[in-house]
Amino acid sequence: MYLEAVKKKKPPLLQFSSRGIYCAVADVYLDPWRPVPKALITHGHADHARWGHGQYICTEASLPILKHRLGNIQLSGRPYGDRFLVNGVQFSFHPAGHVLGSAQIRVEYQGEVWVFTGDYKLENDGVSTPFEPIRCHTFISECTFGLPVFDWQNPTEIHSQINHWWAAQNSDKRSAVLMGYSLGKAQRLLKHLDPNIGPIYTHSSITAMTEVTSAQVDFPKTLALNKEVDKNDLKGALILAPPAAAGGAWMKKLSNPSTGYASGWMSFRGARRRRGFDRGFVLSDHADWKGLLKAIKATGCEKVITTHGYTHLFAQYLREQGYDAITEKTAFEAETPAEETSTTL
Numbered sequence: 001m002y003l004e005a006v007k008k009k010k011p012p013l014l015q016f017s018s019r020g021i022y023c024a025v026a027d028v029y030l031d032p033w034r035p036v037p038k039a040l041i042t043h044g045h046a047d048h049a050r051w052g053h054g055q056y057i058c059t060e061a062s063l064p065i066l067k068h069r070l071g072n073i074q075l076s077g078r079p080y081g082d083r084f085l086v087n088g089v090q091f092s093f094h095p096a097g098h099v100l101g102s103a104q105i106r107v108e109y110q111g112e113v114w115v116f117t118g119d120y121k122l123e124n125d126g127v128s129t130p131f132e133p134i135r136c137h138t139f140i141s142e143c144t145f146g147l148p149v150f151d152w153q154n155p156t157e158i159h160s161q162i163n164h165w166w167a168a169q170n171s172d173k174r175s176a177v178l179m180g181y182s183l184g185k186a187q188r189l190l191k192h193l194d195p196n197i198g199p200i201y202t203h204s205s206i207t208a209m210t211e212v213t214s215a216q217v218d219f220p221k222t223l224a225l226n227k228e229v230d231k232n233d234l235k236g237a238l239i240l241a242p243p244a245a246a247g248g249a250w251m252k253k254l255s256n257p258s259t260g261y262a263s264g265w266m267s268f269r270g271a272r273r274r275r276g277f278d279r280g281f282v283l284s285d286h287a288d289w290k291g292l293l294k295a296i297k298a299t300g301c302e303k304v305i306t307t308h309g310y311t312h313l314f315a316q317y318l319r320e321q322g323y324d325a326i327t328e329k330t331a332f333e334a335e336t337p338a339e340e341t342s343t344t345l
Contacts, residue, residue, distance in 0.1 A: 042118025062101030097131035099184030133298035146314035
């Protein structure tokens, strides 16, 4: 086979090192987790975009997000699909559909093509540029939700459920507190909230990220949740906040609030109860089982490398389907039930 011949002649185009995913020919890293001279970044989440690199290259849509999160760094952006050379290796960013500005990285050298996905999903969320399948020989795929039990509903139905829940709280003059990560989930939730139901308040971290991304997305009008806000103003309102802020002092302003949490893990029975939320909405920024398989098939790849998630089980299934599938360890943080309330994924 083609890939077997390639392996005999030269080392892999992309290698998993102690610093990150490394392209030795170009001398660049993809989403490195330790400081390196030059880094190509798939998206702005903290486990993929870390501080300390000499030079950063990302998508144009990710530029304001990385500047906001990492401060004064040497940063340049490329439009989706724009192909550029580094030491004779051709790179390009392609939509991953994960969060605003997220990308897969296509790497081509001497006729061999690899694709590194970072994180991705196939559903169009109305905020991020929809996932684009890229033909390749080797596909590096996350598998956060790489089990058949994960089967997402139509996102339109979930957003309808959220607005219906909020409307019920509004009619009872109760606050509705909806939890979602400050980058990605919060913008997706905000985009589909019905502002006719009542006022929408955002926690400070979400307020800041919404301001950073508002030039690219038309969001409903929001109000900042701060010390000046009177508790009576919050009756019937929806407050959008990150999971890490649950139980904060600001919650004391609310009179008998109803709490909701949007996450793929809400598909597990008991997950909502263990976290103490009144409602759980199954909404994820990662591909489900069917989505992962559909994405892999669309690439036409022969080899799959699974990272962060149900790596071994997913790779085993792929091997049973005829793929050359292996697992590799990374420092990327798969969204897990235990970590979800403390990470920024």
